[in-house]
Structures are given as C-alpha cells and as structure tokens.
Amino acid sequence: MSNDEIPACCIQYTIEWKVTVNKKVISRDTEQDVALTPSAYWPMTLRGKLEKLLAGKTSSKGRVRSDDTSIVVYVNDRSQRDLIKRFDHLDIDWTAVEQQLLKWGQPFCQGKKLRLSITFEYVEEDCLSKTTSGRVEKRGRSSATKRMLNERDAQLDAEEATSGQESIWRAVYNLMRCPSSSCHLGRHCWQDPHGKKHYGLRTHHLKRLIALVEKGGTLQSHEDVPEDFREDLYIEEQHRLESQQSKSNKSVGTTGSCHPINIHFNGTSHSESHNPTAAPVMLPPPMDQGQGDFIIPGLRDEAVTEYSAWHESNVADDKLKAQFRQICDIALANGLDLQLIYQDQDPSFFVDQGILVGIARQFVRDITKWANYVSTV
Structure with a gap:
C-alpha cells in the first residue's frame, strides 16, 4: 500500500466540490469513497478534473484566474466541530485537513461519514480591462459597480504587494x-x-x-x-x-377584535354559508397595479448593487456615497431584491439599521425611475 493511501479499513471520505466564476456557481461534482490522502488525490486526480472543467466551461468567458479556495471538513457527529480553512488561489496546505481526517478515524470506524466541501473561486481576468477601456456591458451600459469593485481590488493588491502580506x-x-x-x-x-x-x-x-x-x-x-x-x-x-413574534401577536389581536362577518361567495351552498363551524374563506387582497409595472433583467443581487451605484453617481459628497453603499449591503445581507423593497415601501427598516432618513426614502422611492432609465439606455 502506498504512503499516499489511507487504509480503507480506517478512513474513507467524500469530496463535494464546486467552481464559481465571479461568485456564480458554474459546476458541482462529487468524489465518493476517496482512500488517498487529500494532498495526493489533489495533484493526481482532482486538479486535472478542475482544469478540464475550466477549459470547457469558461472558454467563451475569456481567461479566468483563481481567487481563493475554501475547504470545510465535516463529520456527521453533532459533538464535533467543523474545520474551516481558506487559502489564497490554489495554494492549498492540506496538513490541517489531513490531521482532522485522522483525528476523526475513530468516529468513522463507528459508522460516521467524513466529508470535504471545497469551493474553488475564480474571477474573470479581463473584467478590469473591459471596464477601464470603456467597453459597454450587458443592457448597453457600463457597470459603475464593477468599476468601483475593481478599483478597490487593485488598491488592495497594491497594499499587499507593498506589505508582503x-x-x-x-x-x-x-x-x-x-x-x-x-x-x-x-x-x-x-x-x-x-x-x-x-x-x-x-x-x-x-x-x-x-x-x-x-x-x-x-x-x-x-x-x-x-x-x-x-x-x-x-x-x-x-x-x-421577539420583533417577529410581536408583529405576529398584533396581527392575531387585530383579527380577533373584529366582529364576525358572513361572506357569501358564488358557488357556496346555503347550508355552507350558514354553518357557524365552517372555516372562513378568505380571498387575497388585490395587488396594487403599480407594484408590478417594471421589469429588471439580469440577476437580482447584481441589480441591487447597480441600483445603489446609480444613486452614488448622482451625489458628490463621500458620506452620502458611503450611505448608499451601506444600504446596499443591508439589502443584500437580508436577501432583499428591488421588487421586494418596492412592494414593502418601508424606508424605516433601513433607518433602523443606521441609514439616513433621506437616503432610505430615495432608495425605496426611485426604483421604478431607475428601472425605466436602464430600459431606455
């Protein structure tokens, strides 16, 4: 048996790996019943599969470069903590991962399953050159957001080159x-x-x-x-x-304080409409026609970021620009897209997170204005 092989009677594990380009997942795969050490399986098998996949999946996108690699080591035992590791690019040090697998040898022998979850993150290498050269992206307009993100990354790269870390x-x-x-x-x-x-x-x-x-x-x-x-x-x-529970209680209390109402619907029999034990039938309230009168193409999270960047482009004060960036982060962190924000019409949610009242109102109010703008550009 090779030194690179883990004894099958002791440890076997599964590798679940995925590849992302610009934060978007382009592929997922699973390697089952792996008996080699990760440091041996990576160069012998997995790296070749990764390179072959990238060659086929990204040829139309242009060149991509590795950003970082995230690894999580799991065992289906609630008493054990997961091991989370992150590495720059593909510079993976498998030592800690292998030590963790060996540490869980006993749980494996007792029937527990071991698993590695690996995420290979890539970015398009020519994103910056496309933006700075003034080329137009999708929907016929340049992305101010991508330009700002690329400028930020370039600044960080310069700082790292200077400090060496x-x-x-x-x-x-x-x-x-x-x-x-x-x-x-x-x-x-x-x-x-x-x-x-x-x-x-x-x-x-x-x-x-x-x-x-x-x-x-x-x-x-x-x-x-x-x-x-x-x-x-x-x-x-x-x-x-507690806030969710309070809102729920208020809703129930309001409903309970109303007097019972007999509602008759077409097709309901006379006996059904006068049955005091029958469950009330409720129709949803009609939707405001103004809530669906715009369409935003593309990915929802990208639309939130680009909408925020549009607001930034309309102000000169750095503090106001920072407020728009912050409100964008809050929206994304809470899974809010522009349609949900527009339907709620509730700037107070953002105000409670420390956003200025005026900024919050503009962010909620101007969504249709921005949507109409991008549809005509």
Whole structure:
C-alpha cells in the first residue's frame, strides 16, 4: 500500500466540490469513497478534473484566474466541530485537513461519514480591462459597480504587494464568507462552533472584526471571534425573533377584535354559508397595479448593487456615497431584491439599521425611475 493511501479499513471520505466564476456557481461534482490522502488525490486526480472543467466551461468567458479556495471538513457527529480553512488561489496546505481526517478515524470506524466541501473561486481576468477601456456591458451600459469593485481590488493588491502580506480587510471578508449554498442570510456569516447556527454579518459587523485585527487581535477561524461579539449577535437575533413574534401577536389581536362577518361567495351552498363551524374563506387582497409595472433583467443581487451605484453617481459628497453603499449591503445581507423593497415601501427598516432618513426614502422611492432609465439606455 502506498504512503499516499489511507487504509480503507480506517478512513474513507467524500469530496463535494464546486467552481464559481465571479461568485456564480458554474459546476458541482462529487468524489465518493476517496482512500488517498487529500494532498495526493489533489495533484493526481482532482486538479486535472478542475482544469478540464475550466477549459470547457469558461472558454467563451475569456481567461479566468483563481481567487481563493475554501475547504470545510465535516463529520456527521453533532459533538464535533467543523474545520474551516481558506487559502489564497490554489495554494492549498492540506496538513490541517489531513490531521482532522485522522483525528476523526475513530468516529468513522463507528459508522460516521467524513466529508470535504471545497469551493474553488475564480474571477474573470479581463473584467478590469473591459471596464477601464470603456467597453459597454450587458443592457448597453457600463457597470459603475464593477468599476468601483475593481478599483478597490487593485488598491488592495497594491497594499499587499507593498506589505508582503494579505490585507486585513480582505482576510476578514474572506474568512467570514459563508461557504454554505443553503444559507440565505447573505454573503457573510459567523458560524457558531457550538450549535453550528449561522448568524448573518452586515458591514458594521465586519468593520468591527477588522478593527479587532488591526489592534493586534487574532482572527484565524470562526472560533477566534470574541465572546462580546458573539453575545451581541445572540442579542440581535433574540431581538429579531421577539420583533417577529410581536408583529405576529398584533396581527392575531387585530383579527380577533373584529366582529364576525358572513361572506357569501358564488358557488357556496346555503347550508355552507350558514354553518357557524365552517372555516372562513378568505380571498387575497388585490395587488396594487403599480407594484408590478417594471421589469429588471439580469440577476437580482447584481441589480441591487447597480441600483445603489446609480444613486452614488448622482451625489458628490463621500458620506452620502458611503450611505448608499451601506444600504446596499443591508439589502443584500437580508436577501432583499428591488421588487421586494418596492412592494414593502418601508424606508424605516433601513433607518433602523443606521441609514439616513433621506437616503432610505430615495432608495425605496426611485426604483421604478431607475428601472425605466436602464430600459431606455
């Protein structure tokens, strides 16, 4: 038996891997009953499959480059904590991963399943050149958002080249990027090492973690998140649940205070309409025709970002621009697209998150104006 092979009687595991380009998943695959060590299976098998897939899937997109690689090691045992690792590009150090698999050798022998979840993240290499050269993207207009993001990345790259190490900002954002495709709390989460529950992180949370590292604190895994930060997340989650419960109770109380009303529908028999025990039949309220009078093509999250960038382009003050970026982060972190925001017509939600009243009102009010604008450009 080769030194690269894990004894089949001791450890076998599954690899679930996916590839993303510009945050969009382009492929998923599974490697079952792997008996080689990850450090051997990667160059012998998996890397070749990855390169072949990229050659076929990205030929029409132009060249792509590796951004980073995220690995999560799981065992289906609630008493064990997952191991989460992130690496720049494809520079993967398999040591910690293999040590974790060996550590879980005993649970495996007891019938537990071991699994690696690997995400290979790529970005289009020519995105920056397309934007700066003034070429027009989809829908006949240049994307101000992509231009700003590329400028930010270029600045971070320059800082890293000068210091010789990864920027704190990028390290924190990459560490807290949620690896789960089933999580709907936003792009960044803190995963509680004890209960495995995800807590969505907004911009002010991430800035707080960045400040912690800048002051000399350690943040290499989710377990390093300090207790006071965790307590704040627990409290925010409790307040959110209490708020939902309060709204639900008010709704029930309002309904219960109304006098009973006999409602007759066509096709309802006389005996049914006068049966006091029959369940009331409710029709949904008619939808406001103004809520569906615009169509926004493309991906919903990208539309939110581009809409925010349009607002930024209409103001000169840096503080106002920052407010629009913040409200965009809040919307994305809560899974809100432009259609939902427009239907709710509730700027108070954003005001409660620290957004200026005027900015929140503009963000909610001007969606149809922006939609009509992009449809004519």
